[in-house]
Amino acid sequence: MIGWQVPGYTLVRRLGAGASGTVDLAVHDATGTPVAIKYLTGQLHDELFRYAFRDEARLLAEIDDPYVCRLYEYVEAPDGAAIVMELVNGVSLRQMLRAQGPTTPESALCVLKGSLAGLAAAHTHGVVHRDYKPENVLVTAEGTSKLADFGIAMPVGADAGASVTGTPRYMAPEQWTGAPAEPACDIYAATATFFECLTGRPPYDGGDLATLRRQHARAPIPTDPAPRPVHGLLRHGMAKR
DSSP, X not given: OOSOOOTXXXXXXXXXXXXXXXXXXXXXXXXXXEEEEEEEOTTTTOHHHHHHHHHHHHHHHHOOOTTBOOEEEEEEETTEEEEEEXXXXXXXXXXXXXXXXXXXXXXXXXXXXXXXXXXXXXXXXXXXXXXXXXXXEEEXXXXXXXEOOOTTOEETXXXXXXXXXXXXXXXXXXXXXXXXXXXXXXXXXXXXXXXXXXXXXXXXXXSSHHHHHHHXXXXXXXXXXXXXXXXXXXXXXXXXX
């Protein structure tokens, strides 16, 4: 457990952890509302990391949509920083795919619909998510989905510079080159996720970064494993340009 915790909340349990932070389930003491608290734990004293964390909170605050995990508050103190977010009562799409395997196009689109609406809301507010994948699609107990984790989101048109970030199996060709952030890269990742819902695997399976980059940039779009009626959708969504 980390030493610093957001005042006014009682920790319940750890939900997950990554390179730059952890996510805890907690309860708001005043109202009893369950929340998810994302703590920045990696390189606490690195101002660039703090700036990126603040930026995630700022971008989340701009998107008030029922299909995006809502921001409740951003808290920063000398000992840490945290984003307090809506807790989604459900599981990730990744967990669903592991438990149930591939599904039909109709079922996949029903599950993805909410998160895609959240993606559209982000784009309307000038935000590119840049990391749409099964782990970031949260499916509620009622079967609707929400978009989560804006940790590497950027404003539309923002220059990524020399930084190439994202999840390689879902990254559009332009994202590999550090091109300015555009909604098209989210559409590509969402289509790759749709492909995985249908087939049980991502569209490209390169064993290393160089191979994956080459496949996303030049390999044919693998429509054959998917049902024929959605081939056109896959070709459109994963177009190289």
